[in-house]
Amino acid sequence: MTHDFDIRTDSAGAADIEALLRSCDAAFVPPLSSRVEIGAYARKIVDHARRIEACEGGRLVGLLAMYCDDLTTRRAFITSVSVSTPHARRGIAGALLRQAIEEARAAGMQVLALETSAANVAALALYCKHGFNIVKAAGDMLCLDLTLSQGSIMDNTRDYNAESKDSFGHQYAYGFDFDVMHPYMIKSFAPWFRQGSLLELGCFKGALTRRLLEHSDDVTCVEASGEALQEARVLLDGRATLIHARFEAVELPRRYDNIVLTHVLEHLDDPVGLLRRINDEWLAPGGRLFLVCPNANAPSRQIAVKMGLIEHNAAVTLAERDHGHRRTYSLDTLERDAVAAGLAVRQRSGIFFKALANFQWDRLLQTDIVSPAYLDGCYALGQQYPDLCASIFLLCEQGPVSAP
Numbered sequence: 198m199t200h201d202f203d204i205r206t207d208s209a210g211a212a213d214i215e216a217l218l219r220s221c222d223a224a225f226v227p228p229l230s231s232r233v234e235i236g237a238y239a240r241k242i243v244d245h246a247r248r249i250e251a252c253e254g255g256r257l258v259g260l261l262a263m264y265c266d267d268l269t270t271r272r273a274f275i276t277s278v279s280v281s282t283p284h285a286r287r288g289i290a291g292a293l294l295r296q297a298i299e300e301a302r303a304a305g306m307q308v309l310a311l312e313t314s315a316a317n318v319a320a321l322a323l324y325c326k327h328g329f330n331i332v333k334a335a336g337d338m339l340c341l342d343l344t345l346s347q348g349s350i351m352d353n354t355r356d357y358n359a360e361s362k363d364s365f366g367h368q369y370a371y372g373f374d375f376d377v378m379h380p381y382m383i384k385s386f387a388p389w390f391r392q393g394s395l396l397e398l399g400c401f402k403g404a405l406t407r408r409l410l411e412h413s414d415d416v417t418c419v420e421a422s423g424e425a426l427q428e429a430r431v432l433l434d435g436r437a438t439l440i441h442a443r444f445e446a447v448e449l450p451r452r453y454d455n456i457v458l459t460h461v462l463e464h465l466d467d468p469v470g471l472l473r474r475i476n477d478e479w480l481a482p483g484g485r486l487f488l489v490c491p492n493a494n495a496p497s498r499q500i501a502v503k504m505g506l507i508e509h510n511a512a513v514t515l516a517e518r519d520h521g522h523r524r525t526y527s528l529d530t531l532e533r534d535a536v537a538a539g540l541a542v543r544q545r546s547g548i549f550f551k552a553l554a555n556f557q558w559d560r561l562l563q564t565d566i567v568s569p570a571y572l573d574g575c576y577a578l579g580q581q582y583p584d585l586c587a588s589i590f591l592l593c594e595q596g597p598v599s600a601p
Contacts, residue, residue, distance in 0.1 A: 202253045202289060204296055209250050213257045215239035220281050226317035229279075246276060249296050251289045258284040261293035265304050273301040275311040278320070294327050302345045309343045326469050326537045330511075330524055344513075344523050373558035374460075375404050378587060381549050381576050382459060383408050386487050389544070389592050393454030396479060398444060398471075399461035403429030403437075409457060410436055419447050444471050452481035459489040460588070462534070464521040472538030477598045486540065486593040489548065493527040494584050496552040528589050540593040547586025550578040 209217075215236050222229050229235060242248060242262045251259030259280040265273040275297060280289045301309045311329070313320045315337050329341040382405070390412050400406045400418035402425050410416055416437040420426040426441050433439070440447060445467070456475055462468045475486055492498075493511040501507045507514055511525045526534075528545060535542055553561065561567055579586040 202251045202258060202284075202287075202292075204292060205250045205252055206300075207248050207250075208252075209243075209248060209257045209260070211236075211240045211243045214242055214248075214260060217257050217260055217281060218277075218279055221279050224279070224282060224285070226314040226320070229277075242277065247300065249293050249300070251280070251284075251293060253284070259289040259293055261290075261297050263297050263301065263309075265301055265306060267306075271305060271307040273297075273304070273306040273309045275309065278311075290323055291327070294323065298327065298343065298345070307345055309345055310341065312338050312340050315339050322537060325533055328467050328469060330530065332511075372562060373555045376562065377558065377572060378549060379405050379408055381572075382489060382588070382590075383412075384576070385546060385548050385590055386457070387412065389485055389487070391454040391483065391485055393481070394451075395455040395457065396449070396453040397437075397457045398475075399458065399464075400429055400437075400439070401425050403432040405457075405459060406433060406437055413455065417449070417453070419444060419449075444474070449479055452479055452484065454481050454484045456480060456484065456486045458486065460491060462488065462531075463490050463524050463526060466523060468524075469534050469538050472535055472540060476539045476595055480595040482595065484595060485543075486591075488531070488535065488591040488593055489588050490526040490531055492547065492584070492586055492589045493525040493530075495587050496550070496585055497554050497557075497587070498525075500552065501554070526589065528584060531589055531591060535591055535593055539596040539598065541596040542591050542593050544590075544592035545583065546590045546592075547579045547583030548576070548588040548590055549586055550575045550582065551585075551587035 218229060218235050218239060222235070229238075242260075245264065246262040247265045249261040249263070250257055260277065261275060261279075262277040263273055263275045267273070278290055278293060280293075298309060309329075311324065313324065315321070315334070321339065324341050327343070329343045331339050332342045333340040393413070394415040394417070395409055395413040397406055397409060397416065397418045400420045401422070403418075406416065406418055406429065410433075417440065418426075418429065418437055419440045419442055420429065421441075421443050423441050426439055429437075430439060440449075444465070456479060458471075458475070462471070465471055472488075480486060498507065498510055502510060502512075511527065511530075513522050513525055517525075524530075528547075532542055532545065551558075583589060
């Protein structure tokens, strides 16, 4: 997308910033003048903040101010995003935000934070679109964080092979995943599969792919870990088209009737960006996306919170970070990201009621304590209480396609 404005840094003076803030005072929720003295605030921004500016014809029309100097916690904080009213809806705020994300990352920050009013629906949608997650509500104000990985979102600095390996005390995948969750995922998907092609994004070593081949003889898989993909090649023995690539960079030759994305979205630096590619580029007309993520509100996680093992339901543990997790979804935040990407959510559900951790299930499954009927009961109970399931499931179809 081309823009008729320039992005600059730290060039505007206090008078220009004050004029901009006064011109869009009413666009803030609540109005900025009800919270600060605008002239003093503009001078504070010039004296202490990193300023990313949008200019048109030499005139300041947009500003993002960010404090990026806390090297102890490595948290940067966006204090203001403002665009003059005549220049709204031209992509200026998004361009400023993307530049801020890259500058905070380059400065060695690990988290980029901001606050916004829950009533400011447009601003909240913008931030969620760029990967921010709501971490706390204080009255009407929402606190949002974006976890920053080193390097650009679109570069290849992550070691996907290392992320897919077992770590001390924590496996990347468990027998419970393969022997229990995969069959029940397929059971949840089966009524909704469309006849035709299927794209699996993140096939790991091909275990779920092998089950998907029972529902489509035209399966394509994209996987970022070359080592995992090599094992998938052996397991699948030429029955699927396997592509070694990152989702951000891959160029696929066609659209697909079914797209399966299971336990992958939580790993991505830009989840909404991938969902938007699915909606705009890869879903065939009438096609369906099967989107599954681990559930923050699973009883096993809630019990771990009560035991003091994790801080809160949606926390990302150190072991999960080692495996590349960036967030932990619940039904509301997963649907938020799907809608932000333009997808139409047609069905919401959960997969398998789960009160034990995966390693506990692996031990239990080696005994005769749990019967197939008990497992079916946990699956059926999960249909009744999706928010208490091991995984949450959205069935999505193509929504309005974004303008190029």
